[in-house]
Amino acid sequence: MKQSVTQILDFFKKHKYGKMTLALIVTGAIIAGALFLTAKPDEEPVPLSEVAEAISAGQVNRIEDSPDTGILTIYYKDKSQDTTRRDKTAPFLEQMKYLGVSETQMAQLQYELVEQKSMSGDKVINIAISVAMLGLLGFALVRMNGGAMAGIRKKYTEGDIPNTTFKDVAGIDESREELIDIVTFLKNKEMYARMGARMPRGVLLVGDPGTGKTLLAKAIAGEAGVPFFTTSGSEFVEVFVGVGASRVRSLFKKARSKAPCIIFIDEIDAAGRKRNAGSGGGEMEQDQTLNQLLVEMDGFAAAEGVVVLGATNRVDVLDPALTRPGRFDRHVNVPRPDIKGRLSILEVHVKDRRLAPDVNLLDVAKSTPGLVGADLANIVNEAAILAVRSGHEAITKADFQEAVEKALTGGVQQKSRVMKEDERRTIAYHEAGHAVVMHETPHSDPVYKITIIPRGQMGGFTMALPEQDRLLMSRNQILARITGLMGGRVAEELFCDDITSGAGHDLKVATQLAEEMVMRLGMSDTGLRVFNKPEGFEGMAAPRTGQKTFEELDHAIKQILDQCYAEAKRIVSEKRETMERVTQSLLKQETLSREEFVAIMQ
Numbered sequence: 001m002k003q004s005v006t007q008i009l010d011f012f013k014k015h016k017y018g019k020m021t022l023a024l025i026v027t028g029a030i031i032a033g034a035l036f037l038t039a040k041p042d043e044e045p046v047p048l049s050e051v052a053e054a055i056s057a058g059q060v061n062r063i064e065d066s067p068d069t070g071i072l073t074i075y076y077k078d079k080s081q082d083t084t085r086r087d088k089t090a091p092f093l094e095q096m097k098y099l100g101v102s103e104t105q106m107a108q109l110q111y112e113l114v115e116q117k118s119m120s121g122d123k124v125i126n127i128a129i130s131v132a133m134l135g136l137l138g139f140a141l142v143r144m145n146g147g148a149m150a151g152i153r154k155k156y157t158e159g160d161i162p163n164t165t166f167k168d169v170a171g172i173d174e175s176r177e178e179l180i181d182i183v184t185f186l187k188n189k190e191m192y193a194r195m196g197a198r199m200p201r202g203v204l205l206v207g208d209p210g211t212g213k214t215l216l217a218k219a220i221a222g223e224a225g226v227p228f229f230t231t232s233g234s235e236f237v238e239v240f241v242g243v244g245a246s247r248v249r250s251l252f253k254k255a256r257s258k259a260p261c262i263i264f265i266d267e268i269d270a271a272g273r274k275r276n277a278g279s280g281g282g283e284m285e286q287d288q289t290l291n292q293l294l295v296e297m298d299g300f301a302a303a304e305g306v307v308v309l310g311a312t313n314r315v316d317v318l319d320p321a322l323t324r325p326g327r328f329d330r331h332v333n334v335p336r337p338d339i340k341g342r343l344s345i346l347e348v349h350v351k352d353r354r355l356a357p358d359v360n361l362l363d364v365a366k367s368t369p370g371l372v373g374a375d376l377a378n379i380v381n382e383a384a385i386l387a388v389r390s391g392h393e394a395i396t397k398a399d400f401q402e403a404v405e406k407a408l409t410g411g412v413q414q415k416s417r418v419m420k421e422d423e424r425r426t427i428a429y430h431e432a433g434h435a436v437v438m439h440e441t442p443h444s445d446p447v448y449k450i451t452i453i454p455r456g457q458m459g460g461f462t463m464a465l466p467e468q469d470r471l472l473m474s475r476n477q478i479l480a481r482i483t484g485l486m487g488g489r490v491a492e493e494l495f496c497d498d499i500t501s502g503a504g505h506d507l508k509v510a511t512q513l514a515e516e517m518v519m520r521l522g523m524s525d526t527g528l529r530v531f532n533k534p535e536g537f538e539g540m541a542a543p544r545t546g547q548k549t550f551e552e553l554d555h556a557i558k559q560i561l562d563q564c565y566a567e568a569k570r571i572v573s574e575k576r577e578t579m580e581r582v583t584q585s586l587l588k589q590e591t592l593s594r595e596e597f598v599a600i601m602q
């Protein structure tokens with residue numbers, strides 16, 4: 001026997017492809033053996049439907065669910081137990097509900113989330129085979145794409161230290177700057193503790209989907225070399241009471257054992273919406289999850305080095321309890337990128353790809369106003385796939401053009417807002433109007449930044465900042481501010497065919513300011529009497545002023561608004577040429593700094 005084996009081995013050695021063939025045969029034999037082992041009928045994992053039936057019949061005592069692996073351990077009341085696998089892409093409880101298990105039935109057993117669980121031997125092999133097959137498939141896919149998918153990295157598993165760094169994040173430098181101290185803290189938490197410095201604990205990243213919030217959070221962990229834990233608020237919103245809360249608890253437990261580390265909670269608004277807003281199911285659950293989150297955040301000392309980063313695109317819907325000091329008390333805006341930003345994001349994503357000489361990334365950046373980092377990453381990927389498909393050696397200009405077109409017509413990205421050219425033009429005139437009026441109004445704060453990059457509901461914005469902090473505002477300063485707010489609408493009237501809803505917010509703020517002046521600051525001819533803001537039902541039921549007084553106040557408010565509007569109109573009509581210059585620069589650059597703006601004005 002021994003001899004014959006040696007003979008066979010020799011045979012393989014002598015042949016050219018012998019070694020490879022041998023390897024193939026051995027691998028094949030192992031797989032076949034494993035398949036044979038796992039195919040034994042009594043070793044089959046129980047189907048989920050049977051688990052559901054057992055639960056409905058009240059036979060189950062406890063279930064352990066390992067969300068990382070999808071492996072379930074079922075402990076029956078008769079002391080027997082089973083292991084099985086579930087679909088990892090959906091929460092277990094949802095699957096059970098689908099299979100006809102009611103909430104009451106579910107509540108009768110103990111449901112626990114556990115960390116990765118090992119299985120009995122044959123099942124491990126079973127899984128190993130699936131993994132190997134997937135790996136092979138993935139490898140084949142990458143090969144077939146001729147390296148177009150070269151960007152693929154090892155899949156990230158929870159609690160690892162990400163290999164993402166700040167180099168991977170482009171175009172949102174200001175947001176990044178605001179987060180650098182967290183890296184410093186995570187790296188030197190002892191030093192921070194010794195010096196008694198205030199340590200960051202919860203930071204909210206605020207920005208539209210795809211602007212790079214997750215990426216930024218990961219990069220912080222990567223830069224600091226600490227583990228990264230992630231979850232999403234939408235995962236917490238469960239039909240079954242208590243599950244969200246238990247997930248939060250186990251997440252924080254895991255994280256604290258690995259501190260210093262980062263916990264990232266995407267879509268935190270799903271878990272932390274204002275309580276009692278609206279009605280319907282899931283609310284109780286949400287409360288429990290939110291409470292658990294608050295308990296966990298209050299429960300650890302910042303010195304432990306767990307930093308919680310939350311992401312949302314709406315701060316206004318968040319429960320105020322979340323943003324209180326010691327919780328998510330710092331907010332960092334992650335804006336949509338401007339042309340320069342888009343260019344650098346594109347540069348990051350083409351790093352490992354071959355580009356044809358006719359590609360000009362600046363042109364690509366110019367043709368994608370309003371798009372975010374995720375869109376741009378998609379465009380590069382799409383262009384690479386198109387290049388492979390048409391047999392190009394490298395990604396060509398035409399590939400990019402087609403990919404951009406696809407993205408703009410909504411082929412790739414659903415939610416992104418793509419600005420139409422005439423809309424962009426209107427926004428540019430509108431913002432130029434604000435800026436020019438502010439610049440020409442004596443008591444106005446200096447213009448600090450103008451942009452036509454949309455943010456949230458706003459098309460663009462012009463920001464003015466006082467040169468110093470101040471305690472008081474004079475009448476002239478308030479009037480100047482109202483005048484500046486009018487500049488947007490006035491510009492639309494004078495330069496565009498029609499007026500838009502874009503001035504809605506401006507007019508609201510302007511009206512509030514005028515109201516303040518008249519009703520609460522004694523800054524109009526109506527006298528010094530101040531009027532409290534009506535509050536709640538009381539205010540609605542009983543007007544505090546007589547009809548005549550009310551008319552007087554109303555008239556005074558209108559007068560202030562009219563006066564400021566007239567002033568804004570005078571300025572914009574006189575500065576037509578300056579308006580054009582500012583607008584053109586905005587269309588070209590999308591964002592103007594104070595220096596750039598002042599240079600244009602001179």
Ligand code: ADP
Nearest residue numbers: 169170209210211212213214215345373374377
């Ligand atoms: P968000 O969390 O804000 O929805 P993500 O961080 O998930 O956005 O972004 C998705 C992907 O888009 C990232 O993995 C990255 O490839 C790309 N991306 C987004 N923003 C940027 C950016 N500023 N720089 C580089 N790539 C980006």
Ligand code: ZN
Nearest residue numbers: 488502503506
């Ligand atoms: Zn405006």
